[in-house]
Amino acid sequence: MHLNFQMTDDILIASAVGELDHHSAGTVRTEIDETMDAFQCRHLIFDFEKVTFMDSSGIGVVLGRYNKVTKKGGRVFLASCSEFVEKILYMAGIFSIVDKQKNVEDAICLLNGQKQMEMEVSASGE
């Protein structure tokens, strides 16, 4: 498995390609964490479109990132999950805490919409 990273503002998009299991989970974890820290990203979007296999190790990876990102006030999104990946994440109840979006664009839209609202709230508060 390898990861492709993309950034827009304070959003990191991590596109995973290949098989996510216990073996690959280690590098996925550290690569995402290090990139988030290095570029001071606040939000994280997992792009799972090109994930060809995933077992319960993937649940740990998503939950672990969720805990880290939300601790710093960010949000985590899952985008483009296959039916199969979704099934496994669903078993663990992931979607009750992590938002699922059809694709990366929708997730970015939602985050930007939220930012817009935050700005309006702070503007009207002044």
Add this chain to the structure above:
Amino acid sequence: MKLQFSARAENEAFARSAAAAFVACLDPTIEELTEIKTGVSEAVSNSIIHGYGENPNEMVTLECRIRAGGKVVITVRDEGVGIEDVEKAREPMFTTGKTEERSGMGFTVMESFMDKVEVVSRTGEGTAVTMTKQLDISYGL
């Protein structure tokens, strides 16, 4: 089919691919193949992580059998630390994994993708997980 391999994480992909290749002659659906691969991946990584603490000098055994009517029986065996309380270990979210991010969902995933999951384990002796799955083969065969 019987396969023995060292308890290294790299071998997880090898083990599940071997199982998939073995059952391919039954002409399974993509879905059935993915479910079998996932079950094998869960059991094998448990042996490597929990059974052996990723000690590459230890060996994991994978056995696959095909029974009449397209029934697949897969056993993953280790001679590792064993499980103290199997019933508890099988509960969703139960995990003893501390150093890594384990979710305790491995057994739950195996149970939902395979028809039957049997666990025989003894502390200090090891663990054998046997998973059974009836493939939906057409009657013409």
